[in-house]
Amino acid sequence: MANYNNYSYDVTISIDQLTDEIEKILDDYENQVYASIEGATKAIAQKAKNAVRRNARATFKPYHRQRKYSNGWDLKQKSRVKGISVSYVIYNRNAPGLAHLLENGHASVNGKRVKAYPHIKPVQDEIDASLVSDIKSRIARIK
Numbered sequence: 001m002a003n004y005n006n007y008s009y010d011v012t013i014s015i016d017q018l019t020d021e022i023e024k025i026l027d028d029y030e031n032q033v034y035a036s037i038e039g040a041t042k043a044i045a046q047k048a049k050n051a052v053r054r055n056a057r058a059t060f061k062p063y064h065r066q067r068k069y070s071n072g073w074d075l076k077q078k079s080r081v082k083g084i085s086v087s088y089v090i091y092n093r094n095a096p097g098l099a100h101l102l103e104n105g106h107a108s109v110n111g112k113r114v115k116a117y118p119h120i121k122p123v124q125d126e127i128d129a130s131l132v133s134d135i136k137s138r139i140a141r142i143k
Contacts, residue, residue, distance in 0.1 A: 045088035
């Protein structure tokens with residue numbers, strides 16, 4: 001029995017009740033963590049899609065297919081864990097094979113190589129670093 005400021009507290013709880021309460025608290029925390037991860041991955045994926053679209057516009061501005069290519073970037077949910085989206089794919093729905101060729105370069109008809117225009121990799125490098133910090137900050141805000 002503890003005595004704080006002349007008040008006596010005598011609380012009894014069975015082990016089963018304690019176990020149930022701890023499980024409820026941990027389940028609630030787990031759900032909040034998953035929700036934080038889902039929110040962070042979706043927000044970062046959306047930000048990455050917009051950045052790739054912006055880079056594509058800037059890189060291929062003089063070309064006539066620019067609008068079709070740059071406006072074709074979209075987001076697709078790839079995997080779920082416990083009903084929560086944790087993975088997204090950014091892809092070009094209008095010209096799916098063109099992204100790889102432009103990013104890495106390719107062989108031309110006359111046997112030479114066509115210059116690569118890296119417009120996806122810089123965004124990927126930036127997003128990889130910011131995703132972890134965003135998830136950490138969202139989890140730290142859970143009460």
